[in-house]
Amino acid sequence: MGGKGSGISMDKIPCVLVKEDKVIEVNEEFIEMTEYNMDEIIGKNIEKVFSLLRGGPCIDAKNIDEKADYFLFTKSLEVRYINIEIVIEKEEIRYIIIEKQGSKFEIKHSYLSQLCKSNDIGVAVYSVPDMVLIKANQKYLDFLEPPFNKSYYSIGRKIEKIITNWKESHVAEFWQQAICTGELVQINEYEHIGYERGITYWNSIITPVLEDGAIKYVVSNTSEVTEQVLNRKRIQEQMEVINLQNRQMEAIFESMPKGIFVNYKDANILLQNDVVRKIIHSPSKLRVFNDSHKYIKYFTMDGKSIDFEETPSFRALSGKKIKDERIIVRCSNKDMVLDVSASPIYDEENNVLMSVASANDVTELVNSQIEIKNQKEQLKAIIENMSDGLVLIDKSGKLTMLNKSAEKYFYTMEIMGEDRDNSDITYFDISGNELRKEELPSKRIIKGQIVTEFRILVKKHNSDIYICINGNPVYDDNGNFLFGIMCMKDITEKVIQEKIIRLQQDSVLRAEREKNEALEKTIAMKDEFLSIISHEFRTPLNVINSAVQAMKFICSDDLSDKAKKYLSMIKLNTYRQLRLVNNLLDVTLASAGNIKINKRNLDIVFLTEAIVDSVKTYAAHKDITLTFITLCKEKVIGIDDEKYERILLNILSNAIKFTPANKSITVRLGVKINNVYIEIEDKGIGIPSEKIDTIFERFGQVDSSLSRQAEGTGIGLSIVKKFVEALGGSISVKSEIDRGSTFTIFFPNEEIAEDISCKTIDDLLSDNKLVQITKVEFSDIYL
Ligand code: ADP
Numbered sequence: 001m002g003g004k005g006s007g008i009s010m011d012k013i014p015c016v017l018v019k020e021d022k023v024i025e026v027n028e029e030f031i032e033m034t035e036y037n038m039d040e041i042i043g044k045n046i047e048k049v050f051s052l053l054r055g056g057p058c059i060d061a062k063n064i065d066e067k068a069d070y071f072l073f074t075k076s077l078e079v080r081y082i083n084i085e086i087v088i089e090k091e092e093i094r095y096i097i098i099e100k101q102g103s104k105f106e107i108k109h110s111y112l113s114q115l116c117k118s119n120d121i122g123v124a125v126y127s128v129p130d131m132v133l134i135k136a137n138q139k140y141l142d143f144l145e146p147p148f149n150k151s152y153y154s155i156g157r158k159i160e161k162i163i164t165n166w167k168e169s170h171v172a173e174f175w176q177q178a179i180c181t182g183e184l185v186q187i188n189e190y191e192h193i194g195y196e197r198g199i200t201y202w203n204s205i206i207t208p209v210l211e212d213g214a215i216k217y218v219v220s221n222t223s224e225v226t227e228q229v230l231n232r233k234r235i236q237e238q239m240e241v242i243n244l245q246n247r248q249m250e251a252i253f254e255s256m257p258k259g260i261f262v263n264y265k266d267a268n269i270l271l272q273n274d275v276v277r278k279i280i281h282s283p284s285k286l287r288v289f290n291d292s293h294k295y296i297k298y299f300t301m302d303g304k305s306i307d308f309e310e311t312p313s314f315r316a317l318s319g320k321k322i323k324d325e326r327i328i329v330r331c332s333n334k335d336m337v338l339d340v341s342a343s344p345i346y347d348e349e350n351n352v353l354m355s356v357a358s359a360n361d362v363t364e365l366v367n368s369q370i371e372i373k374n375q376k377e378q379l380k381a382i383i384e385n386m387s388d389g390l391v392l393i394d395k396s397g398k399l400t401m402l403n404k405s406a407e408k409y410f411y412t413m414e415i416m417g418e419d420r421d422n423s424d425i426t427y428f429d430i431s432g433n434e435l436r437k438e439e440l441p442s443k444r445i446i447k448g449q450i451v452t453e454f455r456i457l458v459k460k461h462n463s464d465i466y467i468c469i470n471g472n473p474v475y476d477d478n479g480n481f482l483f484g485i486m487c488m489k490d491i492t493e494k495v496i497q498e499k500i501i502r503l504q505q506d507s508v509l510r511a512e513r514e515k516n517e518a519l520e521k522t523i524a525m526k527d528e529f530l531s532i533i534s535h536e537f538r539t540p541l542n543v544i545n546s547a548v549q550a551m552k553f554i555c556s557d558d559l560s561d562k563a564k565k566y567l568s569m570i571k572l573n574t575y576r577q578l579r580l581v582n583n584l585l586d587v588t589l590a591s592a593g594n595i596k597i598n599k600r601n602l603d604i605v606f607l608t609e610a611i612v613d614s615v616k617t618y619a620a621h622k623d624i625t626l627t628f629i630t631l632c633k634e635k636v637i638g639i640d641d642e643k644y645e646r647i648l649l650n651i652l653s654n655a656i657k658f659t660p661a662n663k664s665i666t667v668r669l670g671v672k673i674n675n676v677y678i679e680i681e682d683k684g685i686g687i688p689s690e691k692i693d694t695i696f697e698r699f700g701q702v703d704s705s706l707s708r709q710a711e712g713t714g715i716g717l718s719i720v721k722k723f724v725e726a727l728g729g730s731i732s733v734k735s736e737i738d739r740g741s742t743f744t745i746f747f748p749n750e751e752i753a754e755d756i757s758c759k760t761i762d763d764l765l766s767d768n769k770l771v772q773i774t775k776v777e778f779s780d781i782y783l
Contacts, residue, residue, distance in 0.1 A: 015096040018046045021061075024092070033099060035075035046095070054156030057130040059084075061095075069100070071127070077155045079105050079127075079134050105134065109209070112219060122222040128179055128208070128215050131159040143202075143224055145195055165194025171204070178206040179215055189229050201229035259338075259359040262345075265317055265352055279329065279336060279361060299328040301337075316342035316355035326362070337366045389488040395481045397446050406488065428457040430466075441469045445484035448473050455491065466495040527588050534585035541581065545574045575779035582776065583715050590722040597726050599638040601751045604676055605630050605669055607641060611648045612667050614774045615656065623661035626652075630669040637676055638752030643723045645770060649777035650716045651680045651743050656778075659684030659740070675729075675746040686737040695733065696721040 014030035016023050026041045034041075034053060041049055046061040053072040064084045071081050081103040087094040106113040109125075112135065116123050122140030126133055133154050141149045148154040148162040160166040171190050178185040185206045192200045203225050209217040253260060259275035298306035308314060312322040322342045329336045342357035383390050389406030393399055427435040437443065441451045451471040458465045471486035548571045551559070559567070589595055612628040619626035648667075655665045663683040670677050687695060695717050724731045728748045735741035 013096055013098060015094055016041065016046070016049065018061075018093045018095065019091055021045050021047070023049055030097065033074070033080065033097065034072070046093075056132055056156065057127075064095070071132075072097075073156045077151055079103075079156075108211075109217075112209070112217075115219075122220070122224075124220045124222070125209075126159055126218045126220065128218055131175075131218075133157055133159065133162060134217065140220070140222060143222060164196075165192070169194065171202075174204070175206055175218060178208050178218060182208050182210070182215055184208070189225055200224060200226045202226075257360075259361070260356070261313070261359075262354055262356045263313055263317065264354045275361070276359065279331070279338070279359060295331055297330040299330065301326055301328060303328070312340040312342040313355050313357035316344045316357060317352055319344050319352055324360075335363075336361055337363045387489075391486045391488070393442055393446065393484040393486065395446055395483075397442050397484075400483060426459045428459065430455040430457065432457070441471050441486060442484065445471045445473050445486065446481070448481070451486070455495075464492070465490065466492045524592075527592050530584060530588040534581045534588065537581045538578065538585075541574050541578050545571065545578070548574065572779055575776045579776045579779050583719060586719045586722075587715055590719065595643075595722060595726045597643065598640045599727070599752050600641065601636050602639055602641055603634050603636050604639060604644075604678075604747070605632060605635050607639070607644065608648065608667065608669050608678060610770060611645055611774075612652070614770050615649065615652050615778065618653075618656050618778055619665060622656060622659070624656060624659050625664040626656075626667070627664065628667045628669075632669075632671050635669075635671055635676055635749075636751060637747060638750060639747065640727060642773075643727060645773050646777065647720050647723050647745065648678070648680075649774055650720050653778050654716065655680055655682040655684065655741070655743075658682065663740075671749060674749055676749050677747075678745045679742060680744075681740065681742040683740040686739055687733070687735040687741055688737060689735075692733060692735055696731070 012029050014033045015027055016030060017025035023042050023044050023046060026038060030041070031038060036052070040052070044052070050059045050061055050072070055070060055072045057070070059070055064086050066083065066085050068083070069081060070084060071079050073079055081100040083098045083100065085096040085098060087096065102108045105125075112123075112125055116125070116135050116137045119137055119139045122137065122143050124133060124136040124140045133156065136151065136154065138151075141151060141154060143149075144154060144162055145164055148157075154162045163169075166172060169190075169192055171187060171192065174185045174187050174190075187202070187204045187206070189201045189203060192202060201224070203223050205221040207219045207221070208215045209219055211217070253271065254273050256273060256275065259273060259279050261272035261276045298308070298311055300306060306327060312325050312327070316322060320342075321344070322340065324339045324341055326337060326339050329338050339360040339362050340357060342355055344352040345354045345356060347353040383403045386403060386405055390401075390403045391399060391406050392401040427440065429435055429439075435456070441454055441456075444451055450473075451469055454469045454471075456467045456469060458467060468489045468491045469486060471484060473484050474482045476482050548567055552564070552567055552571075556564075586595070609628050609630070612626060616626050652665070652667075659665055659682045665680070665682045665684075668677075668679040668681070670679075697718065721731055724745055724747075729746050731743065731745045733741060733743050
């Protein structure tokens with residue numbers, strides 16, 4: 001019994017007596033049940049004692065529920081299921097521990113106990129629902145991280161306390177599933193993250209165990225499969241790498257420009273790439289090497305048939321190494337030229353395992369080589385038969401090739417400049433300057449120059465030979481000089497012909513020049529003659545005119561009407577004659593470029609109005625309304641009044657001539673920024689469109705028909721145009737048949753810098769000059 005005596009025996013039920021929270025007494029039964037010594041219990045705080053006993057679930061010494069099922073663990077860590085009763089005696093509390101019936105797990109669940117003893121697989125028993133570790137074998141404990149790999153630290157503890165990261169791991173869900181369904185759950189290779197040693201993998205079988213119809217325990221049979229999983233994963237990764245490498249190899253293999261195929265000794269084709277498939281025109285892979293001869297025939301380059309056993313890849317299977325053997329392969333009636341290399345591949349025992357062969361399709365190359373050869377021969381034939389001499393030179397200027405024609409040119413060698421010093425040949429350029437050695441075409445070409453149509457005069461033994469040379473250097477792709485090419489032609493005949501032609505041309509030119517000079521002289525003489533004649537005509541005409549005038553004034557009373565009429569006719573015709581003479585003189589002066597312009601600053605408005613006024617009688621006589629409209633009152637510009645009068649009178653006389661009665665003529669004057677314009681608009685018969693372009697040019701057309709001019713047609717407007725242009729202006733016409741014509745003249749809107757004349761407009765008009773001029777200009781129009 002307990003060390004301190006008294007009545008603690010309590011029907012031999014294990015109990016402890018506590019005073020002021022400390023155990024003061026403990027009975028034999030308690031010691032027997034828990035397997036602890038008295039000393040380990042007595043004097044200890046009661047909370048500490050329950051903790052020592054790993055009591056649970058949630059034993060609170062101060063708040064014991066007598067109806068609750070508790071458990072505790074013996075010193076040898078065997079679980080005991082208990083109820084606790086409390087007896088309070090004055091200041092002492094007695095905790096009576098009533099072991100439940102069948103509480104001994106090792107007896108009640110002896111098979112689980114036995115299972116725990118085997119150490120082949122990790123076995124653990126957890127209580128439900130609090131998930132406290134009741135029992136575990138060392139194998140299981142070894143899975144846990146220190147210190148929980150020792151039963152002292154793990155038994156009686158909750159699962160989340162002993163398995164790192166339990167709450168976060170998904171495995172807890174499987175446990176929950178087993179508890180909820182009451183059925184066994186098998187988990188394979190679940191991944192557990194949280195152990196210091198890294199990620200671990202586990203196989204577990206979670207088995208719920210019933211007691212009294214309710215799940216009381218969960219048994220975990222666990223084995224670690226980390227190594228297997230990791231190994232498998234490593235293998236998988238390696239397989240992926242290998243697969244990738246295989247795919248890469250295959251891509252390289254497929255994209256190789258050469259055809260590649262690998263044959264096993266047993267004649268199975270292991271590999272063949274797309275090029276091979278194209279070569280043998282096989283849509284699907286040719287599986288068996290030996291079959292290939294069914295589709296393919298092999299030939300040497302000179303057309304001899306090759307047996308299948310003699311093909312390079314077959315020979316490689318017997319250990320031979322073949323390098324670039326050129327063969328012809330016939331497949332689907334198509335010939336191909338292949339350069340084939342083949343090598344044997346040995347196994348570890350040095351036996352030939354397979355052969356690898358590469359085939360380069362050189363059909364195009366061979367064909368183009370043949371083509372080139374043919375072309376070369378053609379070219380050679382052309383070159384040989386060319387009439388021009390063709391020469392190739394190396395970079396030192398030495399002759400490397402010459403055609404037949406070049407051979408014929410005895411001077412070819414000399415042109416190369418080789419025998420220059422001992423030769424009696426001299427070379428000249430076409431202008432007759434002697435050529436120095438470095439100026440010779442061959443020397444220039446090797447210096448990189450292009451020689452184009454270079455003419456050389458070769459003098460040898462008193463004979464002159466002319467040669468035309470074209471040539472240029474030829475370079476390789478890297479810009480290195482390969483050779484120079486020179487093409488030469490004997491042009492002696494041509495040069496002689498050219499010389500003759502040139503001489504003939506010279507004499508023709510000379511004759512032409514002399515003819516022109518004579519012509520110019522004649523024209524000048526003609527102009528002078530006309531000028532003199534005109535002047536000479538004018539003087540007597542003026543005298544006749546004055547005489548007629550005088551007769552009219554002085555002898556007016558003595559003359560009969562008839563005589564007066566004849567006098568008027570004489571007067572009118574002298575005016576007409578004067579007009580013709582004036583025009584002839586002007587034409588002559590204009591063609592010689594001798595129009596004299598005498599500009600003065602004058603009021604063009606006043607001047608124009610005066611001129612229009614002077615012809616009003618003529619218009620009125622024909623019942624034509626002549627109106628002058630001006631947009632400004634006065635405008636002073638630099639103008640030659642005499643020329644202007646002639647211009648305007650000429651246009652007005654035409655207007656009156658070609659306008660029928662009862663129609664109108666309007667003269668408008670306006671000023672723009674740069675110009676002064678005068679517009680003479682008539683409502684007359686108009687000018688046909690085919691004529692309008694030439695009315696100012698008439699003079700040119702009628703140059704030789706003086707007789708027509710004498711009739712008074714065709715030169716008036718050409719003189720007008722010349723005068724207008726001499727005054728710095730321009731003239732244009734618009735006309736419509738039966739509607740009338742409008743002549744527009746533009747003069748520059750500017751005054752002359754210095755006006756030294758002292759004449760005024762009044763002066764100009766005072767001596768009746770305008771009337772005289774008008775009479776002359778209007779001599780065609782009868783009043
Ligand atoms: P001419 O000195 O004979 O008058 P012009 O050179 O002045 O000759 O005129 C040439 C021709 O242009 C005239 O013969 C006439 O046919 C035509 N012409 C000139 N002005 C007019 C006009 N206002 N209306 C119709 N025809 C015109």
